[in-house]
Amino acid sequence: MSRTIFEKGASGKSGDYIHENDCPVDQEKLVIQRNTPMNLPRIGEQGVIRHFCELASRNYHIDKGIYPLGSCTMKYNPVVHEEIAGRGEFGGLHPEQDPADVQGALELMYNLQESLCEICGMDAFSLQPAAGAHGELTGMMIARAYFQDRGEERRTVLVPDSAHGTNPASVAICGFTPETIKSDSRGMIDPDLLREKVNGQTAVLMLTLPNTLGLFEKDLKEIIEIVHQAGALIYMDGANMNALMGIVRPGEAGVDIMHVNLHKTFSTPHGGGGPGSGPIGVLGHLADYLPVPRPVRKGQSYDLDFESEKSIGKIHSYYGNFNVFIKAYAYILRLGAEGLREVSENAVINANYLMNLVKKNFTVKYPGPCMHEFVASSDPLREYGVKTLDVAKRLLDLGVHAPTVYFPLIVSEALMIEPVETEKKETLDQFASLLERVATEAAEDPQVLKDAPVNTPVRRLDEVRAARNPDFRWSPDGNPAEES
Amino acid sequence: MNMDDFRFTEEHEWVYMEDGVAVMGISDYACEELGDIVFVELPEVGDAVQQKDAIGTIEAVKTVADLFSPVSGEVVEVNGDIVDDPGLIKESPFEEGWFLKIKAEDGSELDDMLDFKQYKEFIGK
Numbered sequence: 001m002s003r004t005i006f007e008k009g010a011s012g013k014s015g016d017y018i019h020e021n022d023c024p025v026d027q028e029k030l031v032i033q034r035n036t037p038m039n040l041p042r043i044g045e046q047g048v049i050r051h052f053c054e055l056a057s058r059n060y061h062i063d064k065g066i067y068p069l070g071s072c073t074m075k076y077n078p079v080v081h082e083e084i085a086g087r088g089e090f091g092g093l094h095p096e097q098d099p100a101d102v103q104g105a106l107e108l109m110y111n112l113q114e115s116l117c118e119i120c121g122m123d124a125f126s127l128q129p130a131a132g133a134h135g136e137l138t139g140m141m142i143a144r145a146y147f148q149d150r151g152e153e154r155r156t157v158l159v160p161d162s163a164h165g166t167n168p169a170s171v172a173i174c175g176f177t178p179e180t181i182k183s184d185s186r187g188m189i190d191p192d193l194l195r196e197k198v199n200g201q202t203a204v205l206m207l208t209l210p211n212t213l214g215l216f217e218k219d220l221k222e223i224i225e226i227v228h229q230a231g232a233l234i235y236m237d238g239a240n241m242n243a244l245m246g247i248v249r250p251g252e253a254g255v256d257i258m259h260v261n262l263h264k265t266f267s268t269p270h271g272g273g274g275p276g277s278g279p280i281g282v283l284g285h286l287a288d289y290l291p292v293p294r295p296v297r298k299g300q301s302y303d304l305d306f307e308s309e310k311s312i313g314k315i316h317s318y319y320g321n322f323n324v325f326i327k328a329y330a331y332i333l334r335l336g337a338e339g340l341r342e343v344s345e346n347a348v349i350n351a352n353y354l355m356n357l358v359k360k361n362f363t364v365k366y367p368g369p370c371m372h373e374f375v376a377s378s379d380p381l382r383e384y385g386v387k388t389l390d391v392a393k394r395l396l397d398l399g400v401h402a403p404t405v406y407f408p409l410i411v412s413e414a415l416m417i418e419p420v421e422t423e424k425k426e427t428l429d430q431f432a433s434l435l436e437r438v439a440t441e442a443a444e445d446p447q448v449l450k451d452a453p454v455n456t457p458v459r460r461l462d463e464v465r466a467a468r469n470p471d472f473r474w475s476p477d478g479n480p481a482e483e484s
Numbered sequence: 485m486n487m488d489d490f491r492f493t494e495e496h497e498w499v500y501m502e503d504g505v506a507v508m509g510i511s512d513y514a515c516e517e518l519g520d521i522v523f524v525e526l527p528e529v530g531d532a533v534q535q536k537d538a539i540g541t542i543e544a545v546k547t548v549a550d551l552f553s554p555v556s557g558e559v560v561e562v563n564g565d566i567v568d569d570p571g572l573i574k575e576s577p578f579e580e581g582w583f584l585k586i587k588a589e590d591g592s593e594l595d596d597m598l599d600f601k602q603y604k605e606f607i608g609k
Contacts, residue, residue, distance in 0.1 A: 389519070389546070406546040412517070463545040464571070467522035 058457050060401050066427050070373045070404040070416025071212060073242055073264035074271065081267055081327040090326055095318035099303050106302035109295040109319065112329045119340065120238065120258060121249025122281030126290040128320040132239045135259025135278030136170035139235050141312045142257055142282060142289040143204050144174055149310065154203035154232065160189055161410050162211035164237050176203060183410060187213040187366035191222045198230045208237040210371035212408040214351065224254040233257060241265045243348055243372035246341025257282050266328035277324035291315045346421035347372040350428060354419050357432035361439035365411050373418035375411045386442040388413040390449035393460060394438045397453040400431060491594045492603035498578065499554040501591050506555045509582040510573065513607045518544040521570040526584060531559045533586060535593055553586065555593045561585035
């Protein structure tokens with residue numbers, strides 16, 4: 001007869017999950033035991049909740065208001081995608097599980113690859129890269145493997161000065177030499193200049209499309225012809241694909257390799273350090289070089305294909321950031337072909353509407369219709385001794401997030417603005433009126449801008465000191481923590 | 485130094501010759517455009533450099549810019565003071581804030597550059 005539950009308990013024992021260990025221990029052998037107690041905050045549950053709520057209320061985020069950081073695509077991400085991705089059926093999977101037991105997950109990955117192929121006009125996609133720059137590096141590795149296979153020594157990758165800043169870095173890390181192509185007066189690639197630059201050494205032209213000025217290359221067809229005639233490849237940085245969905249299929253235009261950013265275009269919140277996802281797509285002649293394993297369909301079931309002699313190998317643990325795939329797939333299914341096109345159309349219309357309002361007080365060096373973003377400049381405020389940084393800081397005072405500043409480098413005092421498709425006209429009007437207010441203040445009382453921000457939890461920071469002597473660690477006595 | 489002896493590149497570097505050695509730095513206009521400089525990365529003494537090649541970087545709060553060699557030759561001296569205290573560049577761009585001394589292979593490379601007056605026109609001042 002077993003003991004009752006009352007008998008199993010004993011005085012001195014508690015219901016705590018972790019109980020005091022009652023096994024014999026030789027204290028002298030505990031050489032890695034710490035000498036001082038850990039300095040943990042002693043605070044009750046309510047105190048913790050209030051602390052983090054207060055921090056959250058100081059934060060600025062897309063759930064609070066417009067977040068017009070150019071190049072970043074800070075759009076609203078539907079909550080339902082988070083809920084779907086958080087379901088136990090997905091969250092409880094382990095990447096070591098047998099493919100036969102995770103057919104649904106493989107189907108999702110396969111279908112997402114196929115959807116991206118359809119949206120981009122590419123023949124094959126790999127979901128492995130963890131973010132945009134990782135996709136770029138993967139693309140460069142594919143190009144390198146391709147030319148090695150053909151026995152061609154090509155060392156140079158051409159990168160326009162209107163490209164994303166990561167492009168030349170990805171090129172250099174892969175062992176190619178980046179060479180800059182200057183934009184012409186339209187803010188685009190001049191085909192004649194390109195012709196001069198392209199030669200037998202050219203491996204790839206790396207094109208950010210639309211470029212960082214928010215412009216679509218008008219001579220795209222000619223550009224692609226020039227590059228292909230020289231035996232080189234076209235890489236498209238598709239981080240700005242949110243301007244093109246349902247309108248342009250880059251693969252059909254002749255783009256050989258491209259990446260998209262699921263965390264920007266396809267609804268995953270980002271900006272906090274990830275996880276992101278930067279799938280890489282290729283045309284058929286490069287498909288064998290894609291990373292393995294690749295989810296494949298075999299009749300009615302799905303499997304992982306590890307076999308590809310030409311593959312550049314693995315570039316991420318397991319299969320990439322699966323959680324992001326779920327949200328992207330949900331987004332694509334929910335919107336459908338028409339919805340995706342509408343997203344891009346709205347993004348472009350919003351940007352053009354806002355650009356026309358902003359033009360009143362700021363210059364737009366490359367006017368004319370833009371795509372999903374545009375670059376304004378605070379040059380007209382120079383005469384008041386005001387710089388773009390002052391404008392940005394003043395916007396914080398007025399309760400909105402500032403645009404991207406000082407990028408791209410080819411526009412002086414740049415303000416790079418991307419309103420995204422999820423903002424309404426009312427919000428765009430408000431943001432434009434704030435910019436107008438700042439411009440007026442600059443003329444009437446520039447010191448207001450110089451002193452900004454005054455309404456934020458911290459005032460203007462000493463950025464030089466932050467860069468040269470960063471101090472990240474809190475210490476109880478208030479002194480900078482010693483390096484240990 | 486007399487500003488008439490300075491020559492300028494369109495990348496906003498200045499250079500003058502001193503006994504076959506090119507002394508170089510960046511202009512006050514460049515300093516103003518870059519904003520506060522926080523780090524500089526320079527080549528080492530003995531490095532061979534080619535004209536127009538990127539030979540170092542200037543990191544400012546808002547951007548990172550390449551440093552281009554105005555001449556071809558060999559680096560014979562680097563200004564360690566600006567590495568320790570980049571603020572010196574903005575304080576004294578044409579004197580204490582110099583970057584490098586390069587033993588030039590061919591001093592005539594300066595002939596095609598802008599003189600002070602032309603440079604001022606170039607930057608619209």
